Amino acid sequence: MTRTGSARWLRSWLLLIAVPLLVFGVFYCAPIANLLRLSFSVAEGQTGANADGLDIYAKLLGDEYFLLIVWRTVKLSLLTTLACAILCYPVSMVVAQSKGWAQTCLFIVLLMPLMTSVTVTTYGWLILLGQAGVVNSALMGLGVIDRPQRLLQNETAIVVGLVQVMSVFMVLSVAAALQSIDSNHVRAARSLGASPWSAFWRIVFPQSLPGLRTGCLLVFSLSMSAYATPGVLGGPRLKFVSFLIYQQAMQLLDWPRAAAMAVLLLIVTTGVWGLASAYGQLKTWRRRQAEAAVPAFAQAGRQGAI
């Protein structure tokens, strides 16, 4: 390629990525930069010796109430992710194996909670889990309980609601991974003596892990920033961080504090995820080390004149 040719090629290439870069910069990076800037500013009317930028962070990190809510958000998000992974894996297998309109129907069912407004979904949960709801009536009718139990406004209700909304993300990413696995791999394993279960466990499951990981990342980050579902199903006592941020920004108009909370939420989310993947990496690395003990014949082959 000539010099001018390569320069022209570079220019057209730059032009090509300029648009996505611009969109990314304007709609993604700029708000985050703005958020950071805002969190270090000082709210109007707030004066005093210690009113510098880091003061807000220091106060937040010393605030037990805030930390409690962060802890609850992380804990329930992790639980949601775990429940989603366990419940959605079998569903993903069904989705991956189904074809044509059957698969479309499954996706519509899974997408329903996303397409319905939160009010409708909540109303559904109220009908199901309320004091006079379907579940309570059924259990009382069966004689399992003698008076209605409080099934709403607790942490379980939040997790159940989040799982319902987040399932589709888990199913989509796991099913995509499962579908990309060559069916001949299972056949090969079977022909070599593996039972159906063994073939699944040794061949299919390990190859679906990247999809499971993506699904977990999606569900976890979306749960960490969930607002409506925990707000409605958990009630006013069991707040999530996002509710707190909303309160600060919209009701108390303390924008710097809201921004600082948002930044901390971002840090915690990436931090928890980073720790989880670092742990995963460590385990793979340990296994690799163990495997690196090369069998004797392989070394002989290496030295041989091949």
Next chain:
Amino acid sequence: MTDHLAVDGLELSFGTHQVLNRVTFSIAEGERLCLLGPSGCGKTTTLQVIAGFIQAQTGSVTVAGRPIDHLPPEKRNIGIMFQNYALFPHMTIFDNVAFGLRMRRLPAADVEQRVGEALRLVRLAHAAQKSPRQLSGGEQQRIAFARAVAIRPSLLLLDEPFSNLDARLRIEMRDELLHLLRPLKIATLMVTHDQEEAMAIADRVAVMRAGRIEQIGTPQAVYSQPANLFVAHFVGESNVLDGTVLEGSAAGTRLEAPGLGSLNARASGGLRRNDQVTVLVRPERISLLPAGAAGREPGWNYVPATLDEVVFLGHRTECRLLAGARRLTAWQAGGTIEALRLGDPVIAAWRHDDTLVVPQGAT
């Protein structure tokens, strides 16, 4: 020799589409049989039924005298090399080859020893700790082979073993596979749509069309005595002519081919005067003589023609002839036709025995 694998009357339909139609064949101990047929004729399906992945609606599969129809794939002890090799991408080469042995709960030392044997057999012992992705197509194929034979299977199934390789490597791997298979003496069923591969590897070839086996025989027999027009077309190339029987007997068939005059052909049972037949002559069987050449030998057909086109192809020269309105193709080795020029009159000559007759309707 006794039958090691016996496949008897397999029938299978997907909906109204009959994929297998009374598929019957057997393989002797240590024999290599090749199912040869066009794409979609049911070769892979046949393998899958034998391997136990698909259940045939009727028919049975017997290995060493024992019916295996009721056994799941993992109990059949059949080694399979898949068309796309199907190496497990999340495992090392060692673990791939060891998989079947570990499933059999062999002690670790035995596993290591037998994986070593299998990898040395395919000359890839040095790749044991690599991942399948790090190997070339030919190497992946050798690993797939090693994995299939490491379990010491009672039967080896090879599905289109060369279809994923480029043309040059294909011939190399064909020789390599034959070289590997010969000493192992495992009953082997290979499947391919490439007649050259089939003939090179197999002791016997079974030509298949639309779920039916049309002919089984040694490569030589299938090539020189195709049972019908389909087999003749699929295995090698042929000049195809129409003819009318003048006289049929045990000694031979005399027939009239429009434009070529009367020809003598190999004996073919059940032909009567005035039967319409198809006449087949392999291009490499036709010799060319200069128009004035004297001497007619008994047992040969001689047909006057003109040289219409000459195509030099290196290992052979392809001569297109016009005999009246009929076109004939003759392959000549070396420079035998150097003296001839386009448009020259020539005489095409071939033996009576190289003239095959197939009744019309038996397509």
